[in-house]
Amino acid sequence: MRRRLLLVLAGVLLVGGSAWACRYSVRDTGFVDLGDEFYQLVLSGSDLGERRDLYRQIAAASLLDANIVFLVRERPEAGEATLTLEDSVGRKLVLARGDALPGDVAGATTLIESVALTPLRAEIHEQALNAFAVVLLIEGGQPAEVSRVRASIEAAIRNVARLMPSMPKPVDTPPALIRVTREQLARERVTVWGLGFDPAPTAEPRVALVFGRGRRIGSPLEGPLITQTVVEERLVIIGQDCECELDREWMKGPLLPARWDADRQRQAVQKLGFDPENPLVRAEVSRIILRGPGTGQFKKLAGTASTVGYSEVLLEELPSADATATANDPPATVDPAQDPVPAPETASTATPLNRTRLVMWFVLSGSSLAVLVLAAVWWRKVRREQG
Structure with a gap:
């Protein structure tokens, strides 16, 4: 009896813990082609x-x-x-x-x-498949500044590597650093342009963070904007749960123009444990990304600094079509003898999310109550046998 009780309790905890878990991390979403980025x-x-x-x-x-x-x-x-x-x-x-x-x-x-495709984009794909993410450092003409930026990136990578085991979907290999020399720029104009930069050489170093099949996270960074804090925070975001209270703009960065053939796709399936090209996966990730953090508001991951490139702003909600039509219509005639009675909220007017939470609450509450009843029955039986 005791063993059965423990099994029931473990099952309840398992259901409750997995009910709200997300299958994908932000890194995972970068491997999904939503079909609208050409x-x-x-x-x-x-x-x-x-x-x-x-x-x-x-x-x-x-x-x-x-x-x-x-x-x-x-x-x-x-x-x-x-x-x-x-x-x-x-x-x-x-x-x-x-x-x-x-x-x-x-x-x-x-x-x-x-x-x-070019050698640099092929290397980005290879590293993104095996490593947590890719940090691209496009070196400029100032050696001292390049050294500073490189040291900041390496420190950020070390810190994130220590956090990786505790992330929702741990990856074995820490972020990879790829250095792009000034001599490579002439051969990699499309790559540099696709990252959001001017392909011409510059005096200051430039940095872009990429994950998945070549998706950039955040805005391109140049010169003084490249700090350890900014790089570290963006890397942490890549490891977050895609269903958390995270601004979906982080997952909507531009995708590099590149060929992603069947061999790369097979490698992605083996590395990720799911098929990013599966229509059901694409539909689910598209729903997550397009859903957004909330009506009229951008939400940002707690702990990210304003220097990351996105700030938390409050937007006024746009009026609905019904509200606009009502505002333009002439005022309706109301009988003074009749007070308007607000319609009660019913199950049909509740949002799907609220209905889901309500059902889950009843399921978990009922399961917990059943466990308590079984525990009480078992305890009384043991007391009788001992007495």
Whole structure:
């Protein structure tokens, strides 16, 4: 009897503890493709000639598994032939134009392949699969400042590594630091631009934090904005439960333009323990991200500083369509003899979240009561046998 009682109690505690647990961390959500984050590779010009079909055929193969779509814009006023990469907010990177735009198969293939993937983006994918996250340090022309920034990043990584075992979904390998030298910038223009930076060299170092399949967290950091505190706080956010009271903007950072093929996808399934491409997973993560922290308010993880790039603000709630229509309608005639009686709140008007919590409360309360009753019966039986 005692053993059965303990098993029942353990079952109740297990149900109660797992009822509110989230299956995914912020890091996990970075591997899920929500299907709405595409870049546009645009070939434009007034007279494209053979380049039109040549680039279309090469792009169909090279961009097959990339979040990049190829478009042709041939207009009389477009001017000389130009190949441009555009993101969803209107930023543009001119890759080649005029005589610099290759017209042969080999040259066009090399150019489009450099848009789909480069050694640096391949390394980012590899490290993001195996490590907790990736910190990219784009070195500038000031060695002393680069040394300061590197020391700050390494200290932040050490501190986060000590916290990783206690995070909701621990990862064995701490965050990885990837250094991008000034000599690499010319070959990695698309990568640097995709991280949110100007691809041209700068005097000050620059830092971006990436997780998942190349999703940036927070705004790009440059020069004095790069501190140990900021880097550490952003890394901690990556390890948080995605269902916590966290501003969903942290999970909506831009995704690097890159090819993510079937081999990478298989590696992700093995590392994560779930399939990020599963339609049910994509739907659940999309619901979590789009749901937001609450109506009219942005919530921020406790302990994050204002220097992280996001601040807590209170927004006025927008009026609903019914409220707007009521405000524009003429006032209704009311009988003074009749007082308006507010409609009582019923189960049909309660929110789904409140209904779920109410059901869970009844389930847990009933289970706890059953455990107490069984314990009392068992105790009385033992007392009778001993007496």
